[in-house]
Amino acid sequence: DTGVSQNPRHKITKRGQNVTFRCDPISEHNRLYWYRQTLGQGPEFLTYFQNEAQLEKSRLLSDRFSAERPKGSFSTLEIQRTEQGDSAMYLCASSSRDRRTDTQYFGPGTRLTVL
């Protein structure tokens, strides 16, 4: 069990550029989640996948955000035309198909800074 991994760990970009983050969940986990965390706050839910299906999207996920999980394994989160307000830590989590457990395990996050 290697845990949830995220790449890159840090990303600095200029306003208006596109960025893409990757998340690799724990191998046997079929559920994958994206959260956004700003400084001093708790994480806020963005979106959720079960296998390759995107089942839920938050209102926080504007049209500039898109997430995919093409083969039900890793996931990517893309932000187009970045804005300074997008600066945050983007966290990925995964959980088991065992509904009773349903414990989410988090990756180290990708810190995005938009200049």
Next chain:
Amino acid sequence: AQTVTQSQPEMSVQEAETVTLSCTYDTSESDYYLFWYKQPPSRQMILVIRQEAYKQQNATENRFSVNFQKAAKSFSLKISDSQLGDAAMYFCALISSGSARQLTFGSGTQLTVLP
């Protein structure tokens, strides 16, 4: 909608002493899970303890235990024999069976452990 409230932005405890972090929540669902996560300065979110709402017995994990008061919608975390490594931001979180599989987090409590 579900909400989680942590009313203590900061707490401090002397090494080897006991501290209790407070959390209240609100949900209309009868089946839900509560969690405490720890986020050290490295910012990787780590699961501390989990409580299933249908279980009356309070969860315990080594030095960490909870006081789950379902009627009062209260879920506090007790850390016994505090260690320097316990210093971190602690988040209370809730997931309900009837909602999307998203965690709702509180705003966190920053715990300082004094030597």
